[in-house]
Amino acid sequence: MIKVLVAEDMHIVRGALVALLRLEPDIDVVAEVASGPEILPMARARQAQVAVIDIDLPGMDGLTAAGELHEQLPECRTLILTSLGRPGTLRRALDAKVGGFLLKDAPPDKLASAVRGVLAGRRMVDGDLALAAWDTVDCPLTARELDVLRMVAQGYGTVEVAARLYLSAGTVRNYLTTVVAKLNARNRVDAIRIAEESGWL
Structure with missing residues (x-):
């Protein structure tokens, strides 16, 4: 069983994500959190293998939390969820060493596939978003x-x-x-x- 942590501050959305993942025979949701600072300690305590993280969380944004997991608990892979598919955001996600980047309006079956993919060490990124990121200009700001x-x-x-x-x-x-x-x-x-x-x- 793949041990998954779900981090989403909107209760209805988090409940839907958990219910969707629990339909999969090989996935076990071992933790649910509503803020960024809860992710690392809960992932460590529950030995999560994949953290499904909303990009916009209170206390600490999802990308910062993903970076913290990568540094302190590298065995826990990360999958970022966002409602805004901006290429610059994807670049920031890749810089944070996330395993995957998925839009919230993606078909439901893509979520379980992405969880399995990032656990296997693959980068799971929406194809159209990846192509858009390829063509974007780097941030000119320091x-x-x-x-x-x-x-x-x-x-x-x-x-x-x-x-x-x-x-x-x-x-x-x-x-x-x-x-x-x-x-x-x-x-x-x-x-x-x-x-x-x-x-x-």
């Missing part, structure tokens, strides 16, 4: 510029961003000016939109 933009997108003001990242407010403003210029955006809000639509945030 890691620090992305950190600043991500915090602004979360609603933090310049002074708060500066305090949290140990920068001066002037340096944060300079980063934001550079971000707007690099993305050919009209302003900060437009820069956030461009970065989110590209899957860089």
